[in-house]
Amino acid sequence: MLRSILSSTRGQLARGRLYAVVTLAGLALALAAAIVTGLFVRQQHAYENFIPGYERIFRMTGTVAQPGQPERVSAVTPSILARALAARSDRIETIARIYQDNPVVRARADAPPIRAQGFVWADPAIFEVLPLASVSGQLAGALAQPDTVAVSQSSARRLFGGAPPRGAAIEIVGADGAVRRLRVTAVFADLPARTHLDLQFVASGLGAASPLARADASPVPTINLPILTYVRGKPGTRAADLQPALDDVIRPFQAMAAASGTKVGGYALPIADIHFGPPDDSPHGKPSVDPAVVMAIGAVGALILLMASTSYVALMTARAGRRGVEVAVRKACGAGQGQLIAQFLGESLLVTLVALILGMAIVELVLPAVNGLLGLSLAFDLTREPGLLLPLLAVWLVIGVASGLYPAFILSSLRPMAALGGGATGLSAPAWIGRTMVIVQFATLTGLLVAAITVYRQTDFAIDRALGAGRGPVLTVATQCRSGLAQAVRELPGVRRASCSAAGAFNLAPHGAVTAINREGQRFTPGFVEVDPYFFALAGLDPLAGRTFAPSRDSDVRRGEVIINQTAARHFGFASPQAAIGQPLGISLQVGPNPPTTPYTVIGVVRDASASVLEPAGELIYSAARPEWGVLAVETSPAALSDVRARLGWLWEAMGDSGPLEARLLSQIEADRYRTTIVQGRVIAACALVALVIAAMGLFALSAFSADRRRKEIGIRRAMGASPGEIVRLLLWQFLLPVLVACAVGLGAGYAVMRHWLEQFVARTDLPVWLLAGVAGATVLVAILVSSAQIRAAARGHIVDALRYE
Incomplete structure (x- = not known):
């Protein structure tokens, strides 16, 4: 047949x-x-399932809802959350924090430095919460001593070539040239693509110079550091089982925020749900998917x-x-x-x-x-x-x-x-x-x-809206906004404009928050970013009323003069952008129920520049100042892009920067945002x-x-x-x-x-x-x-x- x-x-x-x-x-x-x-x-639908026991691993997630604004979700948590949760819940097996960083590292003094992507400082229990596969050494206890680090297999190969990495040291080169040595105690397998985690270097947070140790030593709980908190529950633990303890921890923060009309909350998010969860504004986070x-x-x-x-x-x-x-x-x-x-x-x-x-x-x-x-x-x-x-x-x-x-x-x-x-x-x-x-x-x-x-x-x-009409290619470099840096860049051939301002001004990081009082006496929490006088021309933010900061006017800084966007002008209670010019504002650089206020004066109102097309622009205040750490943005033309990049690299070396120049096009960053x-x-x-x-x-x-x-x-x-x-x-x-x-x-x-x-x-x-x-x-x-x-x-x-x- x-x-x-x-x-x-x-x-x-x-x-x-x-x-x-x-x-x-x-x-x-x-x-x-x-x-x-x-x-x-x-x-x-297979994200995180390679981690043993992923069903009972949770990431703590916070929510903030300001008056008249949509709820924002963030994985950034207070530094004291882990300790407070562990003391209040009997459903937690292990808890650990990670601090996201991207320092300059090298294998030895004569080796070329690299910018370490996926570098985190972590509590020693991190590999008990997230039991990754080990390639060399034991991950359990790998971070029990200060100044130790576990590295991924690909990072070890990149730094040490074929040499055995265990027992070797990597050096962290600070912005001031100071060097800190970390001993490699273990190598873990590279993480697959189906994870929200970006772990290449996991350093012990016990050392005195670790950001986690500094946060623990601070008498004031830190709430704005990029600290993420992960919990491994006992067998059978659900997210709802952790909620009572979490509510108990965040209740004081809710009382503080309520004075300004802001609602804060939090919940335990299973890591398997992060990929399909709400987008969060934490740094280095991978975009979620609908x-x-x-x-x-x-x-x-x-x-x-x-x-x-x-x-x-x-x-x-x-x-x-x-x-x-x-x-x-x-x-x-x-x-x-x-x-x-x-x-x-x-x-x-x-x-x-x-x-x-x-x-x-x-x-x-x-x-x-x-x-x-x-x-x-x-x-x-x-x-x-x-x-x-x-x-x-x-x-x-x-x-x-x-x-x-x-x-x-x-x-x-x-x-x-x-x-x-x-x-x-x-x-x-x-x-x-x-x-x-x-x-x-x-x-x-x-x-x-x-x-x-x-x-x-x-x-x-979306990309055109973010880049602005008529703007040429813009190179961005994360750096210290040192005196004279932006001016030296502006003098390079082929450079149209250059500005060194806070990363939040370019929507590359969350905005800082301040407490403000509108004309009706109500408190709200607008964003606050520091920019130099050249920012607005580069960003294409022409004033709707008033003026922008002038390079020749130091009084903009001395007198506390600020520029606000349209949404901030409405929330302050001004009938029109023109009505806001010359008006005083009560602003406190602290967030709380009754913080001391500092008088500021509005000299200009600019249009809204939202972080993305997915969410409306919030209230934003621009201050004339040079941030300690920000983004150097350099606008050029398509024909001169390669030459400007090369000249920028020469200037970078001439000014003695410790790390390699890592310049990214703003268009590529926006493409990654909408990946x-x-x-x-x-x-x-x-x-x-x-x-x-x-x-x-x-x-x-x-x-x-x-x-x-x-x-x-x-x-x-x-x-x-x-x-x-x-x-x-x-x-x-x-x-x-x-x-x-x-x-x-x-x-x-x-x-x-x-x-x-x-x-x-x-x-x-x-x-x-x-x-x-x-x-x-x-x-x-x-x-x-x-x-x-x-x-x-x-x-x-x-x-x-x-x-x-x-």
Whole structure:
């Protein structure tokens, strides 16, 4: 029986090479797209599961809601939280803190220094809370002594090459040139991509110079240091079990904040939920992902598979109607209906299996490129994860059986005399099957095109809004804003503007907070950032009223003059930006119920510059001062970018900076900020391209088959005087009608979905009519180009060839 199925399948493919290539290629491509999107969804839902006992590990998370502002979420916690929680809860097994840092390190005095990304100071119990895999040494107790550090495998290789890292030392080079040595006690395996953690260097927080030790020694609890608190609960612990102790700890902070109308809170967030949790404003945090978007990408992959399966089933069903004589001959030779059912189902399953194997091969070929394009680490290895084979087999069986149902159960019941006697068998595939295939495919294609273009336009809009209209490339360097640094940079050839201001001014870090009193006596907590006089010109923030700080006016600093944004002007109670000029403000640089205030005077009001398009701009006050640590921003032109970068490096060395120059383009930082949205757009765009190819191939095969099936009709029309052009227009309209219906369905669905998607953005682009019309026009044009070739060939064929009986 198997030999018969193989022989019959080979014969069917050989007799219809065009259909075989088109249907197999389309189905294989769709299967590959479905596998890749399935791997993506699977990875997104597998965050943190490599950590033993991850189900009972929690990160403490705080919330702040100021009057009239949306709630902000932050993973930054007070330094005393860990000790207070441990004393109040019996559900905690271990608790530890980490302090995020990025110092300059080197392996020895003569080695080049590097900026250590993923460097944290941690309590010794950190590897009990987060039990990572050890490569060398014991992680338990690795940080029990001061001035010790555990490093990741890749960082050890980067610093020490092939030399054994255990027992060696790394040096931390301070901004003042001071050197501190840390002894390497253990090496841990590199963390996979499916984690929110960025751990390359984990240093002991016990040393006197450690930020954690300094915070513990401070008589005032610190609340603005980048300290994260992790808890490992006892078996069976849930987040709700830790909430009473957490509420007890934060109650004093709630009382302090209530005086200014601010509401603060906190909760224990399971680390498995961080990836899909709310975005937080803590430094060095990876952006969170909307779970609905992940599911939408999975749904897109399923749609791709659905449209290809529909095309495959429709074409196989349509071609099966031509096998009536074959079925009649087989039955006349003694074949039973059960044998024919097994024959047809076997052929269908075999062809579908070939498409599945081709799809898996495509995945192996394109997966490295997909990972590089999207910044992912997807893997497709059936030997290591045999569980992936089960869904693939299920898809194979469903598609294979569906495509073989018609010939198996309808054709196998054909009476031999009906086909061999020359009469009509009545077994031709219904015409609605082909039309349904076209509608499903092109509706999916149209909807995906609308989605891909909208995501691209919103991402482009977000980055342009952040960079400012007309601004050239801007290089940013985290550094001390020393006297003369920005002026020396401004004198470099090719530099348009340069400013050294607080990182919060460029939306690269959370703003500092102060307590302010509005004209009605109400307290609120606006942001407060220090900027130099050149910041506003570089940022494109022209004053709406008043003026900005002037380089030649030291009085801006001495007299306590400030500039506020539009939102701050409204919250202070000013009727207009002009009304705020010259008015005094009561501001305290402390946050509390009754802090002492310092008088400030408003000299200018500028427009709002929100941190992102996802949230509205808050109240912000700009102070004329040089921050101790900030961001040097250098604007240049595209042509001079490489030269300015090189000259900036020479100046950096000449001024004696201890670490290497690490200049990043502001556009790249903004792209990283919207990396999740960019990945979404690229995935949807790739799926739209696959959908375009599948739809084109399906329509091409269907038009070729339909033209061949209607060859006698075309011959009769030609014999009756119809011109080839008239026949082309007639047949083309019959193909375009379902395409037009599909465009209407796809545009409506795409518009509704993307309009809902855009609502998450405070500042967003629109969905113009020209976009929808352009997508519809492009879809119809593709349909015309694909189907017209086969129709023209059939319409211009010889009449004799079309009308001959044999």
